[in-house]
Amino acid sequence: MGKYRLRCLKCNKIIKDKYTNRCNNHNALLRTEYFSKRLQTQKLPGLWKFYQWLPVKDYLDYRDGSITYKSSNLAKELNLNNLYISFSGYFPERKCNMKTCTFKELEAPPTIQRAKEKNIKKIVVASAGNTARAFAYISKFSDIQITLVVPETCLDLLWLIEDATINKNNKLRLISLKKGYDYSDAIFFAERLSLLDDFTSEGGARNIARRDGMGTVLLDAVLKMKKLPKHYFQAVGSGTGAISVWEAAIRLKQDGRFGTTLPKMHLSQNVPFIPMVNAWNEKRRKIIPDIDMLHSRLKVKAIYANVLSNRNPPYSVLGGVYDTLKNCGGSMYSVTNNEAISAGKLFESIEDIDINPAACVAVSSLIKSVDDGKIDSKDVILLNITGGGEKRIKEKHTVKKLKPDFLVKDLNIPINDIF
Ligand SMILES: *Cc1c(COP(=O)(O)O)cnc(C)c1O
Ligand SMILES: [Zn+2]
Numbered sequence: 001m002g003k004y005r006l007r008c009l010k011c012n013k014i015i016k017d018k019y020t021n022r023c024n025n026h027n028a029l030l031r032t033e034y035f036s037k038r039l040q041t042q043k044l045p046g047l048w049k050f051y052q053w054l055p056v057k058d059y060l061d062y063r064d065g066s067i068t069y070k071s072s073n074l075a076k077e078l079n080l081n082n083l084y085i086s087f088s089g090y091f092p093e094r095k096c097n098m099k100t101c102t103f104k105e106l107e108a109p110p111t112i113q114r115a116k117e118k119n120i121k122k123i124v125v126a127s128a129g130n131t132a133r134a135f136a137y138i139s140k141f142s143d144i145q146i147t148l149v150v151p152e153t154c155l156d157l158l159w160l161i162e163d164a165t166i167n168k169n170n171k172l173r174l175i176s177l178k179k180g181y182d183y184s185d186a187i188f189f190a191e192r193l194s195l196l197d198d199f200t201s202e203g204g205a206r207n208i209a210r211r212d213g214m215g216t217v218l219l220d221a222v223l224k225m226k227k228l229p230k231h232y233f234q235a236v237g238s239g240t241g242a243i244s245v246w247e248a249a250i251r252l253k254q255d256g257r258f259g260t261t262l263p264k265m266h267l268s269q270n271v272p273f274i275p276m277v278n279a280w281n282e283k284r285r286k287i288i289p290d291i292d293m294l295h296s297r298l299k300v301k302a303i304y305a306n307v308l309s310n311r312n313p314p315y316s317v318l319g320g321v322y323d324t325l326k327n328c329g330g331s332m333y334s335v336t337n338n339e340a341i342s343a344g345k346l347f348e349s350i351e352d353i354d355i356n357p358a359a360c361v362a363v364s365s366l367i368k369s370v371d372d373g374k375i376d377s378k379d380v381i382l383l384n385i386t387g388g389g390e391k392r393i394k395e396k397h398t399v400k401k402l403k404p405d406f407l408v409k410d411l412n413i414p415i416n417d418i419f
Contacts, residue, residue: 001035003036004032004034005035006020006030006031007030007031008023008028008030009028009029010026010028010318011023011025011028017118019114019118019120019203021201021203021208026318027318028318028319029314029317029320031319032247034052034053038255039053039257039258045062047065047106047216048109049065050216050220053219054209054212054213055110055212056110056114056117058117059109062109062138064098065098065106065216066087066096066216067094067095068086068223069084069087069094069224070083070085070224071083071383074346074347074351074363074383077346080370080375080381081378082379082380082381083381083383084221084224084229084383085383086218086220086221088102088103088105088106088386088388089102089355089356089387089388089389089390090389090390091388091392092392098389099160099393100133100137101356101387101389102130102134103384103387104131104135105138106213106214107134107209107210107213108134108137109138110210111135111203112135112139112141112142114208115144115200120144120200121144121200122145122147123145123146124147124193124202125202126149126150126187126189126190126204127154127183128150128182128183128306128309128310129154129155129156129307130157130307132150132157132174133160135202136158136160139171145171146172147174147175147193148172148175150175151176153179155176155401156401158174159394160402161397162397162399172402174405175405176404177189177407177411178408181411182297182300182311183309183310185411188411192415195415204238204240204314205238205243205314210240210244211240214240215244215251216248217241217244217248218382222252222258225380225382227259228258228261228262228380229380229381229382230380230381231264231266232263232265232384233266233362233365233382233383233384234268234362235268235305235358235359235361235362235386236267236276236308236313236321237269237309237310237358238310238313239267239313239314239315241384242267242321242324243314243319243320243321243324246262246327262328263328264329264330265324265331266331266333266366267321267325267330267332267333268333268361269333269335270304270334270340270357271336272299273296273300273303273308273309275293275296276315276332279315280325280332281332286316304340306357307357307387333369339364339368340360340361340364342364344357344360353388353389353392354390356386356388358386358387359384359385359387363383363385366383
């Protein structure tokens, strides 16, 4: 017997895990059920200390993870007594050393390890940039072949610090899509690639390894807070991170030592691209393209936090963002570029670290919710700073940009032209 089983959230049947990301009969998410119900950390480095609740038998030589600290300065500014910050990125003063500077670095290690254990030869990953950077970096800890599909406009995000590229295996392929194509086109093209022999789509939000990897954010946080937070703040593009934290909260509730009230999720998007905010504010499970996605390509170009630009998020799917918000009576916020930028400036000036545009959106949503009187100053709050320290790491290290192996000019080209 392994350490977990998979359950389809629609039929409740147990599904055998052959790198399975979907029930044969249903579109619902699968969820991991770990046999051990009590959170117990292992003496392993970084995120692997949560090995017990990661769907893997072994681990990679990757040694980092997110950190959690109690905020003094931002907390004081907002008059909050129990504001905790989860930080994923580079923040040496607080011993956080994630070299690709976002929480995507928590998804890649368990995903690659799980794929390896399930005998997957080649995985395909679509990305708006941060995921690709994380997978490119983590690929050096494994010899599985990884093909990244990224819009050309996001190539600037594909930097790695020099020491991180040393020993880079030659099994990494980078495919970029010509200007004009966006993240959702990258997802489409990656799906096409994954139909080739030996290729497997990494799975995105459906991949339990990705979700449980990001769930470690909350596991680390409860070790500091000693209980589940009453409120959780995060900016969402796909919402995978929020679903992951929600699932981790359910596990922690079953543990029993961290309280029985699941957190209220406060999720935010960047105006003008706010499909999930629109749908949620009208209490709809469905995202309606003619309402929520009008002129979406233009809107995606107009947002400051480009990573929040998923045009096909796991919102409606059973176990997805809608269900998460509904189950906790959560809220969604829309944040303008200017609001995000000024929240980011405030954060950087008082918490002493630069943060990613998406994290600026989350900080702004926290400020809004305080202004609207939605939270009490005594409430335990977890603010997920999903990315940060990029400026800091680039001051200390030289970075190199990855060069694409192939530029796709037409999404419908014969795949054999590439491989
Ligand atoms: C991807 C990303 C997000 C959004 O996460 P989702 O899981 O797609 O909702 C937020 N912040 C940063 C820094 C990201 O890279
Ligand atoms: Zn099913």
